[in-house]
Amino acid sequence: xxxxxxxxxxxxxxxxxxxxxxxxxxxxxxxxxxxxxxxxxxxxxxxxxxxxxxxxxxxxxxxxxxxxxxxxxxxxxxxxxxxxxxxxxxxxxxxxxxxxxxxxxxxxxxxxxxxxxxxxxxxxxxxxxxxxxxxxxxxxxxxxxxxxxxxxxxxxxxxxxxxxxxxxxxxxxxxxxxxxxxxxxxxxxxxxxxxxxxxxxxxxxxxxxxxxxxxxxxxxxxxxxxxxxxxxxxxxxxxxxxxxxxxxxxxxxxxxxxxxxxxxxxxxxxxxxxxxxxxxxxxxxxxxxxxxxxxxxxxxxxxxxxxxxxxxxxxxxxxxxxxxxxxxxxxxxxxxx
Amino acid sequence: xxxxxxxxxxxxxxxxxxxxxxxxxxxxxxxxxxxxxxxxxxxxxxxxxxxxxxxxxxxxxxxxxxxxxxxxxxxxxxxxxxxxxxxxxxxxxxxxxxxxxxxxxxxxxxxxxxxxxxxxxxxxxxxxxxxxxxxxxxxxxxxxxxxxxxxxxxxxxxxxxxxxxxxxxxxxxxxxxxxxxxxxxxxxxxxxxxxxxxxxxxxxxxxxxxxxxxxxxxxxxxxxxxxxxxxxxxxxxxxxxxxxxxxxxxxxxxxxxxxxxxxxxxxxxxxxxxxxxxxxxxxxxxxxxxxxxxxxxxxxxxxxxxxxxxxxxxxxxxxxx
Numbered sequence: 001x002x003x004x005x006x007x008x009x010x011x012x013x014x015x016x017x018x019x020x021x022x023x024x025x026x027x028x029x030x031x032x033x034x035x036x037x038x039x040x041x042x043x044x045x046x047x048x049x050x051x052x053x054x055x056x057x058x059x060x061x062x063x064x065x066x067x068x069x070x071x072x073x074x075x076x077x078x079x080x081x082x083x084x085x086x087x088x089x090x091x092x093x094x095x096x097x098x099x100x101x102x103x104x105x106x107x108x109x110x111x112x113x114x115x116x117x118x119x120x121x122x123x124x125x126x127x128x129x130x131x132x133x134x135x136x137x138x139x140x141x142x143x144x145x146x147x148x149x150x151x152x153x154x155x156x157x158x159x160x161x162x163x164x165x166x167x168x169x170x171x172x173x174x175x176x177x178x179x180x181x182x183x184x185x186x187x188x189x190x191x192x193x194x195x196x197x198x199x200x201x202x203x204x205x206x207x208x209x210x211x212x213x214x215x216x217x218x219x220x221x222x223x224x225x226x227x228x229x230x231x232x233x234x235x236x237x238x239x240x241x242x243x244x245x246x247x248x249x250x251x252x253x254x255x256x257x258x259x260x261x262x263x264x265x266x267x268x269x270x271x272x273x274x275x276x277x278x279x280x281x282x283x284x285x286x287x288x289x290x291x292x293x294x295x296x297x298x299x300x301x302x303x304x305x306x307x308x309x310x311x312x313x314x315x316x317x318x319x320x321x322x323x324x325x326x327x328x329x330x331x332x333x334x335x336x337x
Numbered sequence: 338x339x340x341x342x343x344x345x346x347x348x349x350x351x352x353x354x355x356x357x358x359x360x361x362x363x364x365x366x367x368x369x370x371x372x373x374x375x376x377x378x379x380x381x382x383x384x385x386x387x388x389x390x391x392x393x394x395x396x397x398x399x400x401x402x403x404x405x406x407x408x409x410x411x412x413x414x415x416x417x418x419x420x421x422x423x424x425x426x427x428x429x430x431x432x433x434x435x436x437x438x439x440x441x442x443x444x445x446x447x448x449x450x451x452x453x454x455x456x457x458x459x460x461x462x463x464x465x466x467x468x469x470x471x472x473x474x475x476x477x478x479x480x481x482x483x484x485x486x487x488x489x490x491x492x493x494x495x496x497x498x499x500x501x502x503x504x505x506x507x508x509x510x511x512x513x514x515x516x517x518x519x520x521x522x523x524x525x526x527x528x529x530x531x532x533x534x535x536x537x538x539x540x541x542x543x544x545x546x547x548x549x550x551x552x553x554x555x556x557x558x559x560x561x562x563x564x565x566x567x568x569x570x571x572x573x574x575x576x577x578x579x580x581x582x583x584x585x586x587x588x589x590x591x592x593x594x595x596x597x598x599x600x601x602x603x604x605x606x607x608x609x610x611x612x613x614x615x616x617x618x619x620x621x622x623x624x625x626x627x628x629x630x631x632x633x634x635x636x637x638x639x640x641x642x643x644x645x646x647x648x649x650x651x652x653x654x655x656x657x658x
Contacts, residue, residue: 079462116430
């Protein structure tokens, strides 16, 4: 064990898998950086430094800087995966899926089904998401609900450095296409993380807090806000169960239904826009399966239905906060709270 | 490298197989026996076969919505293909793909593709695998004149050149992207586009098997020798519509009949090998007869095959979920 940042956790997972299996390659824009330029080699290691050091260790044949051509290199990664490599491709910001989505959802995601089970596509797409960086409308979105919607894709959202290493390792070892969402505002957050390689199975939620009054289901960075809200509420005698599903596809519906049945109250926290997101998905699941166990209507805490604004004053209003989560918990508990 | 008697017989067999296959699908579709959409390759056989005669299983191809010819040329099982087009359980993809998604990765066939321009990035990937794992393989994207205007295609030219990939882009220009003339929709020329990306580009008459075979030989040799990507602009004609049911009102009067009478690739092949005594007329008619009865058998198998059931609906979405 040693203290590692969320950034280092991803880096270490990729490095250890590249050491273990020479079919693992990485590619992306500035993934090493400075390609063909007169200055330093490995200048960036990705735009936020996650892949720094991989090129000097593994060489340019396995760490491939790409032109700014998401359609070509994401499709290339899909084709390479279907023919024997295990590519980890970085789609820098998930907002850029707009220029290469066909290669993800019509090609990679569907190979196995369309080809009658004969294709194996061990593709990992790493991508950054989330608001809080003052990066405005085209560099701050969540968009994981769109990927969750597509059969054939798996979607993981690590909520801290421990989860980052385990889910990244699992993604690389998985034989299906996986999209792994890295919250850009969390890269410097640190915690104790094992030094040896380990995987965290997909579709197995992590219960980070146990309580009696309300279940909070949260995704990605929102897990931390849900934990903070739960800790703060416990001072006023309100105890919450917090569920981090870890992956939205597959989804651990069992743990969600079990914990909501126990508390009878649900608040879902999702940084994505409010329509057709994970919060609506979980709400539908709960109302369909265990409606009679509910003591109060389900409450969703999400960002509003507007693009991510630039001005810090507006962006801070946009992102779900612990205060909003606490207010939602008190609301589902009813009068007197 | 020269084509010997066995090679020529094999090339003619594959071209006949494609023609018979497509004619059969045309008839069966008209009779209402085939669901969905089909896009037929008849008339273009010399392109797929002229290129694929150079390939082995370690080499990959990606195809288009008009993919039956490429599949057959690359060695996919015609019986399994026919069953797939009929939506049967014994189809090459278990009836889950259909005409636009026939694939056989064990033969290096990465799939027909329902998305125009979908194949070129995938072929960069197959070429990257060949280069990284040092298999000696090459990867070839067949694309149409319509796909030549897609961003995915032009991005792939750039990526293939920048990474020096063993990739070849075969632009099959049948003059029409659906109903729109390529003479109108393609700015510049295909070979000049190749030149713009710094890769060799050649234009070839796609009715002439031997011309295609020779140009493909040079491009594939360059790719195998680590000399990077090439483009081949194959000019040819399709005999049927964009899809079956297309009334083809956009073509000129007598346009298809004239090509059939003067430039049919099977007839040109036949004339050439008989005139130069490379093969006898009997060799060719023997192939024609056996192909015809084989395709009849494929259609019978497909007609009588069992359909997939509810148990098949949710399988093969994931390896493990």
